[in-house]
Structure formats: structure tokens, C-alpha cells
Amino acid sequence: MTSLPQVITLPFTYLIFVGGGTVLFWLLWIFLTRQIQSKKKFTSSSEERDWRIPIIDSQSGGDSLFHRWDPRIKLCALVVFMFCVASLTQLFWASIALITAFIAVAAAHIPFQYPLRRVAAMGAFLSMFLVVMPLTAPVKPADTRIVFEGISWMQFNLRGFFLALLICLKAIAIALLTEPLLSTAPFSVTIQALARLNAPPILCQMLLLAHRYIFVFQDEAGRMLKGMRARGFKKQRNMETVRTLGNFLGMLLVRSFDRTQRVFDAMTARGYTGTWPNGVVFRVYPNDWIKGVFWVMLGCGMLICDRWLNAPV
Amino acid sequence: MHISDGVLPTVVSLGGYAAGLAIAAWSAKQIRPDDLPKVAVVTSAFFVASLIHVPIGPTSVHLLIPGLVGILLGNGAFLSISLGIALQSLLFQFGGLTAIGANAVMMGIPALISGWLFRALSRNNASRRVWVGATTGGLGVFLSVLMLALLLMTGGEDFVGVAKIAMYAHLPVLAIETAISGIVVSFLIRVKPELLDDAFTSSISGR
Numbered sequence: 001m002t003s004l005p006q007v008i009t010l011p012f013t014y015l016i017f018v019g020g021g022t023v024l025f026w027l028l029w030i031f032l033t034r035q036i037q038s039k040k041k042f043t044s045s046s047e048e049r050d051w052r053i054p055i056i057d058s059q060s061g062g063d064s065l066f067h068r069w070d071p072r073i074k075l076c077a078l079v080v081f082m083f084c085v086a087s088l089t090q091l092f093w094a095s096i097a098l099i100t101a102f103i104a105v106a107a108a109h110i111p112f113q114y115p116l117r118r119v120a121a122m123g124a125f126l127s128m129f130l131v132v133m134p135l136t137a138p139v140k141p142a143d144t145r146i147v148f149e150g151i152s153w154m155q156f157n158l159r160g161f162f163l164a165l166l167i168c169l170k171a172i173a174i175a176l177l178t179e180p181l182l183s184t185a186p187f188s189v190t191i192q193a194l195a196r197l198n199a200p201p202i203l204c205q206m207l208l209l210a211h212r213y214i215f216v217f218q219d220e221a222g223r224m225l226k227g228m229r230a231r232g233f234k235k236q237r238n239m240e241t242v243r244t245l246g247n248f249l250g251m252l253l254v255r256s257f258d259r260t261q262r263v264f265d266a267m268t269a270r271g272y273t274g275t276w277p278n279g280v281v282f283r284v285y286p287n288d289w290i291k292g293v294f295w296v297m298l299g300c301g302m303l304i305c306d307r308w309l310n311a312p313v
Numbered sequence: 314m315h316i317s318d319g320v321l322p323t324v325v326s327l328g329g330y331a332a333g334l335a336i337a338a339w340s341a342k343q344i345r346p347d348d349l350p351k352v353a354v355v356t357s358a359f360f361v362a363s364l365i366h367v368p369i370g371p372t373s374v375h376l377l378i379p380g381l382v383g384i385l386l387g388n389g390a391f392l393s394i395s396l397g398i399a400l401q402s403l404l405f406q407f408g409g410l411t412a413i414g415a416n417a418v419m420m421g422i423p424a425l426i427s428g429w430l431f432r433a434l435s436r437n438n439a440s441r442r443v444w445v446g447a448t449t450g451g452l453g454v455f456l457s458v459l460m461l462a463l464l465l466m467t468g469g470e471d472f473v474g475v476a477k478i479a480m481y482a483h484l485p486v487l488a489i490e491t492a493i494s495g496i497v498v499s500f501l502i503r504v505k506p507e508l509l510d511d512a513f514t515s516s517i518s519g520r
Binding site: 053054056079082083085086087088117118119121122125126128129132133135136137138159160163166167168169170171173174175178181182200202203205206207209210211213214216217218221235236237239241242243245246247248249250251252253254256257260261263264 | 317318323327334337338349351353354357361366369370376378385392403404405409470473475477478496497500504505508
């Protein structure tokens with residue numbers, strides 16, 4: 001990249017193309033996410049959010065290298081790998097990580113719509129980096145800048161752009177890997193594995209409880225919204241809407257609390273003392289260790305290459 | 314807005330995990346077993362709040378409610394926020410898996426501060442409670458955004474611009490959140506005031 005001149009001046013018309021292209025890309029992005037959502041939507045009103053919560057372990061019935069992996073070793077190895085990916089500093093190795101993540105998703109036999117939904121959720125946050133960083137990164141002597149004729153106050157710093165791109169690549173790679181990590185075993189088994197790894201028991205239990213209650217809440221919220229809409233409530237840009245939504249949230253809390261208290265009492269009456277019965281038996285085979293060592297070595301190898309090798313690109 | 318993977322320096326995300334786990338363990342110790350349902354409910358509310366969109370100006374913002382969680386749970390708020398953040402990350406990818414610790418600290422510490430202030434400032438006076446609730450609810454968002462900016466800036470001077478934009482982008486959230494917190498507190502005072510009692514000194518008479 002040393003061969004590039006320090007300042008590239010482009011005619012003003014290019015800016016219009018770049019700006020138009022960005023807007024087009026943005027519109028396309030919105031269109032695509034709408035498409036993804038509308039495919040699964042059953043309600044006709046477009047103003048309401050999709051209240052359904054993704055099932056975390058939707059693919060746990062499948063069979064693949066990831067499904068047959070002991071959840072404890074899977075958790076450790078993949079989390080280590082994710083941290084290695086998060087520490088990468090070169091675009092080339094981050095791209096390799098992204099390709100690895102794609103291969104992992106394919107190897108786990110997970111339909112791509114699930115990991116892609118995760119990527120879409122990060123869209124706003126990541127595009128903020130892509131837009132803001134090139135314009136605001138402080139200019140260092142060796143930086144290449146793109147300047148448009150006529151407007152000198154706006155400088156497009158390529159170093160900032162590449163930094164933002166690096167962040168995007170790493171974030172998408174790790175988000176894709178979350179699917180093979182979590183959805184290839186039932187959620188309760190994953191949490192059990194976490195507990196066997198000496199995670200604080202209260203954290204694990206509360207995670208399971210809260211995960212259960214989310215669906216109680218969702219059910220309650222859906223019913224209340226239906227009632228509100230039947231009485232003519234429509235989201236508008238005024239204080240009345242804010243007041244109604246505040247009361248909605250308060251009522252949601254009150255109702256769910258009453259319901260949860262009853263459930264908890266019932267659990268206590270049936271002998272709940274704060275621990276779940278241990279139903280899952282974990283068995284480790286040499287295969288599990290091989291996979292674990294493979295992923296940890298892969299992560300560390302990429303990190304070492306990233307630090308000591310100058311990538312070809 | 315939660316920090317995604319690959320943004321923070323690895324030292325910071327690991328440090329976030331260490332700090333988050335330590336404070337969550339302390340927070341868990343403050344909770345009596347009987348209060349577990351309450352914590353789980355507020356955790357789910359914290360989770361669901363991110364799905365409630367409030368229209369404002371040309372766009373819409375979703376609620377964050379760290380302040381409200383602090384008001385409702387006191388010292389237990391940090392545990393609740395950490396769990397909510399973890400679930401948001403695992404289910405929706407709101408916030409990265411490697412950044413769960415940092416995100417928990419970012420929202421959890423403001424929740425604790427809001428909770429302490431609400432308890433210290435609110436007397437048994439309904440209108441005063443509503444005002445204090447609104448202010449501490451807004452303060453929760455303000456402090457969270459401040460922490461977000463500070464965390465982003467650990468990445469170096471290149472991140473200063475992004476941190477500034479993120480702060481400005483949260484101004485509408487701050488306004489909405491202040492209003493919503495006040496409304497929720499006034500609603501709870503009228504409908505179920507025991508939810509606002511100090512959960513750790515008075516017993517919950519939940520039914």
C-alpha cells in the first residue's frame with residue numbers, strides 16, 4: 001500500500017456516484033431485511049415489529065461434526081477461537097477467518113438464513129463504523145486520503161475505511177460462528193455444559209429461567225398489543241403514544257410478575273430447592289479432543305501469522 | 314446500542330469479562346432465593362424492552378431501560394442486566410459474544426447507580442418518586458452512553474469520531490427513556506407499589 005500516493009483527488013461528479021451508490025446500497029439493504037422479515041411474518045401490519053423470538057437451538061436435532069462434539073469442549077475451543085479472531089489486525093487474515101466461519105456453518109448443516117439474520121441484526125452498528133470512520137479517523141502522515149474537487153473539508157481516509165472493514169469482517173465471522181456454537185445442541189445442554197465448566201451455578205440457572213420467561217413475556221405482550229390495537233391504538237409521534245407505551249411496559253411487568261410468582265410457588269411446592277436435576281451425561285471421546293485442539297490451533301495459528309507475517313494482500 | 318465483536322481491543326473485552334463476572338457474583342449474593350422470580354422477570358423485561366420501538370422524529374428508537382432495572386432490583390440489577398445482555402447476544406446478536414462482559418459493565422454499572430440514587434432520593438411521596446424515577450431512568454441511559462463512548466475510545470484515537478456520533482445518536486433515546494421511566498414508575502405506584510419497595514429489606518408480598 002506504500003505505492004499509493006498520499007492524496008487522491010477525484011472530480012466532484014464521482015462524489016455524486018459514490019453518494020448515490022451508498023444510498024442505493026442502503027435502500028437495497030432495507031429492502032432485503034424487509035423481505036427476510038415479511039417471509040416469516042403472518043401479520044399484515046407493517047408498523048409492528050416481529051415479536052417472535054428466534055429459537056436458539058432450532059437445529060439441535062441435526063447431525064454433523066458439530067452436533068457430535070462434546071458441548072464442553074465445543075464451548076471452550078470455539079470461544080478461544082472467537083477471541084483469536086477478535087484480536088486479528090490484518091484484513092487478509094480477517095477474511096480467512098470469515099471464510100472459515102462460512103465453512104463451519106456449512107459443515108454444521110445449518111441453513112444460512114439463521115446466521116444471516118444475526119449479521120442483519122448488526123447492520124446498523126457496523127454501517128455506522130463504515131460511514132463514520134473514514135471521515136473522522138485522524139490523518140497520519142502515511143495515510144492515503146481521497147479528496148473530492150471543490151470540497152476540501154471532506155477527506156475520505158482510506159486507513160479509517162480499512163479499519164472499519166476489518167471490524168466488520170471480524171464481527172461477521174464471529175457472528176456466523178455463534179450458530180455452530182449454540183444451535184447444534186439443545187440450549188439446556190449447552191447451559192449444563194457451562195455449569196460443568198465451573199461457571200457460577202446461579203448464573204446458569206438464572207439464564208435458563210430468564211430464557212423461559214422471555215417466552216412468557218412475549219406471549220403476554222402479544223396479547224396486550226392485540227387488545228390495544230382492537231381498541232384503536234396506533235403508534236404515532238406524540239406524547240400520548242409514549243404515555244401508552246409506558247403504561248404498556250408497566251402492565252407487562254405487573255402481569256408477568258404475578259404469573260411468574262405463581263410458577264415459582266408451584267416449583268417450590270414440587271420440591272425446587274434452587275438446583276436442577278442433572279439429567280445430562282457428558283462423555284468425551286478422543287474425537288472431541290481432536291476437534292478442540294484443531295480449532296484452538298487454527299485460532300492461535302491465525303493470530304501468530306497475523307502478528308508476524310505480512311499478508312500478501 | 315451494544316458493542317459487537319471485533320471492535321474492542323482484546324485486553325478490554327477480557328477485562329470486561331473479568332469485571333462483569335466479579336460484579337455479577339457480588340450482585341448475585343445480594344439476592345435472596347425468594348427474589349429470583351423477580352430478577353428473572355425484570356431480566357426478561359429488559360430483554361423485551363429492546364423490542365419495543367417508540368416513534369420519535371423521523372425514526373424510531375428502542376428502549377434500553379438500564380435505569381428502570383436499577384430502580385426495580387437495586388443491587389441485584391447488575392446480575393439481571395448481565396443475563397439480559399447475554400441473552401440478547403446469544404439470541405439476536407445484539408452485542409457480540411466476546412463483548413458480553415464489556416456490554417454488561419456498560420449497562421450494569423449505570424443501573425446500579427440509578428438504583429442507589431432512586432432509593433436515596435425518593436421518599437414515600439408519590440409525585441416525588443415519579444420525578445426521581447424519571448430522572449434516574451434518564452441518568453441510566455446517559456451513563457450507559459458515556460460508558461459506551463469511553464469503551465469505544467479504548468480502541469485509540471481513530472474511534473473518537475464514532476464515539477461522538479454514537480453519543481449524539483442516543484439523545485432521542487435519552488428523552489424517550491426519561492419519559493417512559495417516569496410513566497412506568499407512576500403506573501407501578503398506582504397499580505403495584507410493592508414492586509418498588511426495596512426488595513432486599515422488605516419481604517415481597519407478591520400475591
